[in-house]
Amino acid sequence: MSERTERTERPDTSATVGTRDFLLPDLGEGLSEAEIVEWRVAVGDVVTVDQTVVEVETAKAVVDVPCPYPGRVVALHGAAGEVRPVGQPLITIAALDGEDAADPHATYREEERAGSGNVLIGYGTGHGGPGRRRRRPRLSVAPEPRTPAPADSGSGPVSPAGSSAVTGVSPGASAPDGSPAPAGRASDPARTGGPAPAPLVISPIVRRLAKERGVDLASLRGTGPGGVIRRSDVETALSAPAARLAAVPDAPDAQFAPTGDGDVVVPLTGIRKVIADKLSRSRREIPEVTIWVDVDATGLLETRTAINAATPAAPVSILALLARICLSGLRKYPQLNARVDTAGERIVQSAGVHLGIAAQTDRGLVVPVLRDAQRLTTAELAGALAETTAAARAGTLPPARLTGGTFTLNNYGVFGVDGSTPIINHPEAALLGVGRIVDKPWVVDGQLAVRKVTQLSLTFDHRVCDGGVAGGFLRHVADCVERPALLVANV
Template structure:
């Protein structure tokens, strides 16, 4: 009987920690290879983590709700004897998982086990980072051991000097909790205008005089959203252009198009997305990203289109990769698929990253306009309000028409109002005269 320790795997996309949502097994349970053992929430999604080992659960590391660093111990499994493993091999032989090295697909796409090609064990990101930190620290005392860009952003936003913090993470790494703890005690209560600390649930809040009904900490997802929104507002000098458009012809044209099932029409968002992608071919800078050093703009061959979805977890932005190659029908299918996954909470990290331009269809929430926040490090976001009947002047006569407000928020460092207005006007013209673009194939 051999005890095997499974560490939290590298979840990809630069993520360095995850919050343990719930255990799916208990100590003493017998698990098989690739059986889900825990649900973890990253800054992007909730995923199930499967076990690379078969055997009996000996130890569970971490409590539900606790944040765990990548590379930290997650579960300890006492492997079955070779004879017993052979007996249970029928369940796992088909996927090559019965070998002692663990499963070959512990978390698909995340590379958490030994490589079948090199024969060398891949170290976890946390372990590798800790080694680098230890090596550099031996020659310099000014190195701040932080591996998460979100943690650095959070510290910078709140004016926290990372070099003054005592790290609590694996390998001496500073974590989000370290920064948050420092921020919580950074403002002396004697300072003019300083807010007193909030009180626990059931007691009077000194800031309001009201009894606190509940005190709920932000989840890892919510904290990450907050950090990204704060970074966008603090770093980007944004400006907005908007226009009211007559969407009556689009409204009517959509109802004349049916999909393969002969029952459903393409969504209005699919049309707006197609028009937006066509406009971006003329204004590619608006589908770029600020470079990693903040000193320039990266533009791309194609567009990965993000779109905001109001999910049970909060606002998420699924991504349609190479949306510029898609027709309206294809866009509609992807919008529908990713929206369903978002509302089920089953989007993968890869489906929530890599966008180069975002559309926010806040009209689906029943509102006409919104002060949208740019999805950093993108440089623009298009907002679409609800399409409702309003009085409109046509050829000198007031008539009822379907009117919608379009808005474009853009990074003024990257471009100027003329470019933003030109792109928005292209989209508006297509909405008002959709037949001019509906027959066009997507750009090659």
């Protein structure tokens, strides 16, 4: 039996007393496996918390994987070049003599199971050339430098929230009686006169959550075994933001410290938090591109006037006409009425157009959806738009009416601006923006004239199409705005 086969088929040691299996974590973006590039430790080595033990390569990048358990390596599951699935044992660690196998580090698995989404946050990604075995910079486990406290504060340094330290005792430090300090336990600053202990945090999820939400870990009292700070402790602190600000007046990050009298602190909760999370996800995941064009909207305004003169009981808005034009364009360019399914590695073009309309309300920006808008006449579109936006501003729309869009129309011209590069409403693939309509000099049949001019912008997901499709759609919309007769020809 080869060495590779022997190592990969080693019996499961997770049930052995005093040992723990560290499973290959989800390394992000729905990746289900990773190839072992290089082991950084060998059987018999002693490892510390968050020490890098292996370098793996996924379909996206090379990643350094730190181990959350301290102890001695008793088994490596897999050889260099072998592909390991997520969730399978990667390395087996045995507790050192005198160390409790059920120490606070066991909390890590609970935190991993309770993580945000499917990604084990905190495992940094290396950057470098395409060579498989080139060393990449290690970004994930290097501890941040301690920030010295002011000389007159009377307190020791406080470990930053992103620190990978688990104890305030330096390697090789001794207890007051001269004996070695126990592993994983901080010295008592009241007895030693030394620095305050660093917060006892094991899970990278907890450290990242605290850093993103502005929680000073040094101010928290851990409720986990041995005082470990758990995810629930951070979330409890988040529920009382005002108290948290008052509790950390010496926080090293100025954005979390109290400021002058009269400042207003607004918790990022409710719909504001939903908006922030969705827009952040869109900007993080979608490679968006924005193109724009100035158009003469004089003909469109004249068409609306003529329609409303003929049907005064059912007036049509400019927004309804623009919606009709968008529907015409999406029928010609269905690539933009789509979404990217990253898990399935495919692009899904929707059969119907579920048109989202960006609406500003007192509670924030919402995007109510008109389902199967392509089935509505222009008059029905106008009525549905008026009813939907009114309900959105009143806050009476059910949640189902605010999801499931496939394309969004955003009239930011109501704010008195000409142009914008809006963020796509995830998971959609495109958004048409319309600026204000104003009088501007325009050349008509070789003569300078004053016309009603607006700017149209199209922001699209470059994964679903290239510039030819996006430019063709925007040009079709612009032509219909300038010559509404073209719209009639395509309805």
